[in-house]
Amino acid sequence: xxxxxxxxxxxxxxxxxxxxxxxxxxxxxxxxxxxxxxxxxxxxxxxxxxxxxxxxxxxxxxxxxxxxxxxxxxxxxxxxxxxxxxxxxxxxxxxxxxxxxxxxxxxxxxxxxxxxxxxxxxxxxxxxxxxxxxxxxxxxxxxxxxxxxxxxxxxxxxxxxxxxxxxxxxxxxxxxxxxxxxxxxxxxxxxxxxxxxxxxxxxxxxxxxxxxxxxxxxxxxxxxxxxxxxxxxxxxxxxxxxxxxxxxxxxxxxxxxxxxxxxxxxxxxxxxxxxxxxxxxxxxxxxxxxxxxxxxxxxxxxxxxxxxxxxxxxxxxxxxxxxxxxxxxxxxxxxxxxxxxxxxxx
Amino acid sequence: xxxxxxxxxxxxxxxxxxxxxxxxxxxxxxxxxxxxxxxxxxxxxxxxxxxxxxxxxxxxxxxxxxxxxxxxxxxxxxxxxxxxxxxxxxxxxxxxxxxxxxxxxxxxxxxxxxxxxxxxxxxxxxxxxxxxxxxxxxxxxxxxxxxxxxxxxxxxxxxxxxxxxxxxxxxxxxxxxxxxxxxxxxxxxxxxxxxxxxxxxxxxxxxxxxxxxxxxxxxxxxxxxxxxxxxxxxxxxxxxxxx
Numbered sequence: 001x002x003x004x005x006x007x008x009x010x011x012x013x014x015x016x017x018x019x020x021x022x023x024x025x026x027x028x029x030x031x032x033x034x035x036x037x038x039x040x041x042x043x044x045x046x047x048x049x050x051x052x053x054x055x056x057x058x059x060x061x062x063x064x065x066x067x068x069x070x071x072x073x074x075x076x077x078x079x080x081x082x083x084x085x086x087x088x089x090x091x092x093x094x095x096x097x098x099x100x101x102x103x104x105x106x107x108x109x110x111x112x113x114x115x116x117x118x119x120x121x122x123x124x125x126x127x128x129x130x131x132x133x134x135x136x137x138x139x140x141x142x143x144x145x146x147x148x149x150x151x152x153x154x155x156x157x158x159x160x161x162x163x164x165x166x167x168x169x170x171x172x173x174x175x176x177x178x179x180x181x182x183x184x185x186x187x188x189x190x191x192x193x194x195x196x197x198x199x200x201x202x203x204x205x206x207x208x209x210x211x212x213x214x215x216x217x218x219x220x221x222x223x224x225x226x227x228x229x230x231x232x233x234x235x236x237x238x239x240x241x242x243x244x245x246x247x248x249x250x251x252x253x254x255x256x257x258x259x260x261x262x263x264x265x266x267x268x269x270x271x272x273x274x275x276x277x278x279x280x281x282x283x284x285x286x287x288x289x290x291x292x293x294x295x296x297x298x299x300x301x302x303x304x305x306x307x308x309x310x311x312x313x314x315x316x317x318x319x320x321x322x323x324x325x326x327x328x329x330x331x332x333x334x335x336x337x338x339x340x341x342x343x344x345x346x
Numbered sequence: 347x348x349x350x351x352x353x354x355x356x357x358x359x360x361x362x363x364x365x366x367x368x369x370x371x372x373x374x375x376x377x378x379x380x381x382x383x384x385x386x387x388x389x390x391x392x393x394x395x396x397x398x399x400x401x402x403x404x405x406x407x408x409x410x411x412x413x414x415x416x417x418x419x420x421x422x423x424x425x426x427x428x429x430x431x432x433x434x435x436x437x438x439x440x441x442x443x444x445x446x447x448x449x450x451x452x453x454x455x456x457x458x459x460x461x462x463x464x465x466x467x468x469x470x471x472x473x474x475x476x477x478x479x480x481x482x483x484x485x486x487x488x489x490x491x492x493x494x495x496x497x498x499x500x501x502x503x504x505x506x507x508x509x510x511x512x513x514x515x516x517x518x519x520x521x522x523x524x525x526x527x528x529x530x531x532x533x534x535x536x537x538x539x540x541x542x543x544x545x546x547x548x549x550x551x552x553x554x555x556x557x558x559x560x561x562x563x564x565x566x567x568x569x570x571x572x573x574x575x576x577x578x579x580x581x582x583x584x585x586x587x588x589x
Contacts, residue, residue: 181432185495187402188428189451190420345404346418 154225155305171249208242228312241301247332359408383548427501
């Protein structure tokens with residue numbers, strides 16, 4: 001009897017908790033849909049640049065699913081490769097195909113290599129009358145043949161963890177301020193709303209700075225993730241990513257009434273970001289979903305981290321990402337100042 | 347007495363949350379130096395009313411002035427001490443750290459801050475617990491610390507939402523003695539309570555029921571006018587239950 005009463009009470013409570021029902025049903029559907037779209041999107045078409053390649057081979061590359069661009073000079077092709085317009089340059093060195101890969105994404109490298117090997121098998125009789133087709137030579141602009149997926153994903157993961165934990169902790173702390181009544185007490189002092197927001201950003205900013213040093217140091221120093229560029233840039237990007245998470249978390253906490261409701265934001269705002277952060281090829285995401293990439297803070301952070309850590313690039317290639325992260329932080333902070341109006345108009 | 351001056355003027359104030367009107371046209375003057383009690387059951391709208399006086403909430407219509415300034419006004423916050431119904435303390439910090447934090451928000455520094463912390467802690471009889479973590483305090487101790495924080499910046503107007511809940515009678519008496527002392531020295535105090543015997547100690551009382559002010563007057567006058575021996579009897583009378 002008592003158990004029955006308990007069950008009924010739980011059912012009644014749960015039915016009144018619309019948010020938990022939504023989390024239980026809507027969120028998994030959203031996440032599963034995203035995974036479906038991410039993994040079942042178009043297969044990746046390698047983008048190849050050709051240098052004085054026989055047209056038969058170029059055509060065969062196209063019909064096998066590559067996007068082929070023709071270049072006249074080595075410089076043009078190299079520039080396109082460095083700008084990631086193409087994934088590899090193919091030229092013939094006598095009868096030996098020479099392939100130069102961009103190299104920072106093992107998945108792309110593989111897809112280029114597979115395609116080239118397949119074409120060589122097909123074209124072998126046309127190229128030379130020899131029974132054995134010459135083995136293609138591969139070299140790399142960035143990275144190396146032994147670059148692991150972790151080297152590739154490492155920068156994304158450190159960005160992701162920095163973002164996720166800061167988001168949660170900052171969000172929950174700000175929420176606690178509200179549920180414990182201390183926010184009301186703060187608002188009964190001459191403290192301005194923007195001062196509260198800035199105070200939180202700076203106070204937590206100190207800890208996120210520490211976190212950035214620890215995570216980046218551990219990944220690079222202990223786990224031995226590939227690291228070509230400047231450690232200071234890595235710290236700068238991570239700090240900005242954390243600040244974005246901080247402002248985003250405190251802002252979203254305005255829409256939660258308990259710690260539990262804060263947790264419920266994870267599948268809505270964190271998990272989708274993982275998909276768009278660069279762990280998966282953005283080009284294989286369904287085109288109608290691709291625009292989402294441009295509003296995910298994690299994507300900018302991860303892109304910049306990859307540029308520094310794998311490609312060893314400098315300020316020029318991360319400047320835009322840095323400005324976007326800074327801009328997003330400021331937008332979320334301003335939104336938070338406005339959201340606090342709910343508690344005090346002035 | 348040549349007509350005392352009004353410290354707090356409430357003029358025809360309404361407050362609506364979404365479509366739910368919780369304060370229905372309250373008008374009231376609280377005079378300088380008086381201890382004014384707002385008496386009413388929980389849910390009657392006392393807290394909403396004092397929040398609007400403290401400038402945390404804003405009236406949907408009507409006007410509230412404190413010391414001649416229309417509320418809410420940020421500059422007025424330093425003249426008002428507000429103690430909410432919840433203790434609103436940082437449980438992880440010590441009593442001293444809590445006091446230092448709120449004191450700094452009101453612009454108290456160094457020696458002045460130290461002196462005031464010492465004075466208010468003496469007042470609420472917590473001096474020996476200054477360094478203890480607030481999370482380990484009893485309910486009554488938290489209430490006293492919360493009161494100490496409201497007194498810290500020596501506000502001209504004190505707004506206290508059920509300040510003596512959970513305190514033992516001896517301490518409650520000493521706190522009330524301090525209220526009398528503060529009022530004699532020029533502080534205006536607004537106190538909400540649902541304890542009828544506490545209401546007796548206020549200079550004047552406003553009885554609040556379902557968002558309306560049903561009676562205002564000195565405790566004695568209210569009892570006399572209704573022919574009842576207790577405040578409770580007067581409340582029943584104005585509430586429509588004629589005994």
